[in-house]
Amino acid sequence: MNWSVLYRGDRIELYYKEKSRGSYKLLKKPYCDICSSPLANGSTCSWTHTHPTFAKRIYAMGYYKPTNSYRRSGEADVLSQHxxxxxxxxxxxxxxxxAIAECIKNRYPELxxxxxxxxxxxxxTEYHEDEDSGEPxxxxDILAKWINHGTGIPIITPLEKTREQKMKELSLLERKQKARGLYQYVPSPVKDKSILLIDDVSTSSSTIDECAKILVRNGGARKVCGFVCGKNDPD
Known part of the structure; x- marks a missing residue:
């Protein structure tokens, strides 16, 4: 393990081989208690079409800014870069x-x-290829591996994706439509269990909610939530 992280309340400090490598800015109130979208005030947002139906809540470590956005602004957004x-x-x-493991332990211990x-x-066909090794x-999967390392919560694989589908550039409504039927259940011991879905970014909540629906309806899961590295503002 080359990296270490340290929870500091409003940020996660990062160290690579004991040398400081900046920090992740964590989510700050006010944000929606259901989907983690930013708010002007209150506890739930007005974007009801982005709210998950089957996932009880989507947690986020911080906000995600697309690459071109933070490059234009000149901001050192370490979370989005990573x-x-x-x-x-x-x-x-x-x-x-x-860092997600540290957030769970210090901010959301209920998880x-x-x-x-x-x-x-x-x-x-959607797997990425490592630029150094060429490994797909x-x-x-990598996020879940290190969250497991930090929390001890076991990993299972009760879902498969049925086809290639890119969500980038799609509207919120299109994302919800395209997510339907995109995943299928693989028999697993999820009945009456609580499941934490892991993804890198959430915009419309469609992917996480579709997966939660399958786990609840097909697998009999008792409770499903999501946790993402970054919440992309759906506005």
């Missing part, structure tokens, strides 16, 4: 997963009682 580069190199998912972690699956990988 989310981007974790799709290029397997080892770059390590600090993100460890430590969950029975299983489930990484959102990709279709076989799913970035969310």
């Amino acid at each position: 989310i981007y580069y974790a799709k290029r190199n397997i080892w770059k998912g390590e600090p993100l997963g460890l 430590l009682k969950f029975d299983f972690l489930v990484a959102i699956p990709r279709y076989k 990988f799913n970035p969310t």
Whole structure:
């Protein structure tokens, strides 16, 4: 393990081989208690079409800014940078997963009682290729691995993706429509269990909610929530 992380209340400090590598800015109130979207005030947002139906809540470590956005602004958004580069190199998912584990332990300890972690699956043609080794990988599998390392919550794989489908550039309504039937259940011991779905970014909540629906309806899961590295503002 090359990375270590330290929870500081409003941020997660990052160290690579004991040298400081900046920090992740954590989510700050006010934000929606259901989908983690930013709010002007109150506890739930007005974007009811982004709210999950089957996932009880979607937790987020911080806010995600698309690559071009933070490059234009000149801001040192370490979280968004790491989310981007974790799709290029397997080892770059390590600090993100460890940081989520620290958030769970220090901000959301109720999640430590969950029975299983489930990484959102990709279709076989959607796997990324490590720029160094050429090894194909799913970035969310790497996140789940390091969250498991930090929390001890077991990982299971009760879902498969049925086809290739990109959500980028789609409207919120299109995302919900395209998510239907995109995943299928693989028999697993999820009946009456609590499941924490893991993904890198959430915009419309469609992917997590579709997976939660399958786990609840087909597998009999008792409770499903999601946890993402970054929440993308749906506005």
